[in-house]
Amino acid sequence: MTRRKFLNQVAVGVAAATANTVARSAESKEEKGEVPLIVSTWPFGKASNDEALKILLGGGSLLDAVEKGIWVTESSGNGSVGLSGSPNAAGVVQLDACIMNGPDHKAGSVAGLEGIRHPISAARRVMEKTRHVLLVGEGARMFALEEGLESVELNSKERYEKWQKQRASQRAKPAEKKPDNHDTIALLVLGKDGNIAGGCSTSGLGGKLPGRVGDSPIIGSGLYVDNEVGAAGATGLGENVMRYCASFLIVEFMRQGMTPHEACVQAIRRVMRTEPKGTNLSINFVALDKQGRYGAAGTDGGFQYSVTTPGGSRVLPNPGIGTPER
Numbered sequence: 001m002t003r004r005k006f007l008n009q010v011a012v013g014v015a016a017a018t019a020n021t022v023a024r025s026a027e028s029k030e031e032k033g034e035v036p037l038i039v040s041t042w043p044f045g046k047a048s049n050d051e052a053l054k055i056l057l058g059g060g061s062l063l064d065a066v067e068k069g070i071w072v073t074e075s076s077g078n079g080s081v082g083l084s085g086s087p088n089a090a091g092v093v094q095l096d097a098c099i100m101n102g103p104d105h106k107a108g109s110v111a112g113l114e115g116i117r118h119p120i121s122a123a124r125r126v127m128e129k130t131r132h133v134l135l136v137g138e139g140a141r142m143f144a145l146e147e148g149l150e151s152v153e154l155n156s157k158e159r160y161e162k163w164q165k166q167r168a169s170q171r172a173k174p175a176e177k178k179p180d181n182h183d184t185i186a187l188l189v190l191g192k193d194g195n196i197a198g199g200c201s202t203s204g205l206g207g208k209l210p211g212r213v214g215d216s217p218i219i220g221s222g223l224y225v226d227n228e229v230g231a232a233g234a235t236g237l238g239e240n241v242m243r244y245c246a247s248f249l250i251v252e253f254m255r256q257g258m259t260p261h262e263a264c265v266q267a268i269r270r271v272m273r274t275e276p277k278g279t280n281l282s283i284n285f286v287a288l289d290k291q292g293r294y295g296a297a298g299t300d301g302g303f304q305y306s307v308t309t310p311g312g313s314r315v316l317p318n319p320g321i322g323t324p325e326r
C-alpha cells in the first residue's frame, strides 16, 4: 500500500468513526431524554411545569405533579382556565377538566362544572373515589362540594360585559387570527420510573352554548395516556379534535414508531384529509413518549408549548406541520 493510499484510508476511517459517534450521540439523545419530563400547552404552561417538577423533586407522585401543576394555571388569571375562565353565551363560566394515570390506565373527568376553584382536583377525585370516569354539570358540582373542594363565584356581570366588549372588538377586526379567547392547559408528565400521567383544564370556548362540552374532558380527545407508549394533549377548537379522537390517535401513531412530533403532524394531516380546504382548524397538540422524547405541532401559527426537565424550562415555538398531503 502506498503512503498516500494508507493516509486516505485512515482519513476515511476517522471520518466514518466521527460520523458514527455523532450519529450515535444524536441517536442516544433522541432515544433517551432527560427525566422527569413535563410538557404542556402554551407559554402559561411553563409555570405549571415548574410547579409539577418541584412536586416530583420533592418526592410527590405523578398525579400530585399533574394536579398541583395545573392548579397554577387555574389560579393564574390567564382568561381561559379556572378562576379566569370565559363565560358561555348565557354569561356563565362552565369548566372542563380531566386527568389520566398511566400505570393503572384510570381516568377522571368533569364537564360543565360551575363555581369550583380547581376542576382538575374534581377530575382526580372522580378517578380516585368513584366507579365513574365523567361527571357533568350539577352532579359534578355536588360531588366536588361533597369532596370538600373550594367553591368560588366565577360569574360576574362586570366580567361578562368585559368579555362581550372584547368579543365585539375582535369581531370588528376579522383579520385577527383568534376571534375568541380560548385556551387549555394540557400537561403531560414522564416520571423517573418511566410512568406517565397527564391532565387538562379549560373553560372551553368563550360564548359557547350553555352545556357545550369540548374535547378537553373527553379521554382520547383532549388527553390520552398509555403507559406503554406515551401521552398526548390538545388545545384549540375542541369540535375539530373530538371528532377524530386526536390525542388517542397521536399515541397510537407513536406506538407504531413515530416520534412525538411526527405523530402530532400525522394526526393533523389525518384531520385535514376530510376537512374542507382552507378551514381554520385551530388544532394544536403536545406529546411525549416513554423514551423521554417530546414534540408538538399545531395549525395555529402562534401556538407555543412549554417543556421542563431538571435542566430547565423552555417555551418553544410551534414547529408546524410541513406541507400537508391532502
Ligand code: ASP
Binding pocket: 182, 183, 184, 202, 203, 204, 205, 213, 214, 215, 216, 234, 235, 236, 237, 238, 239
Ligand atoms: N379545546 C378547548 C375547547 O374546545 C379550547 C382550547 O383549548 O382553546 O373547549
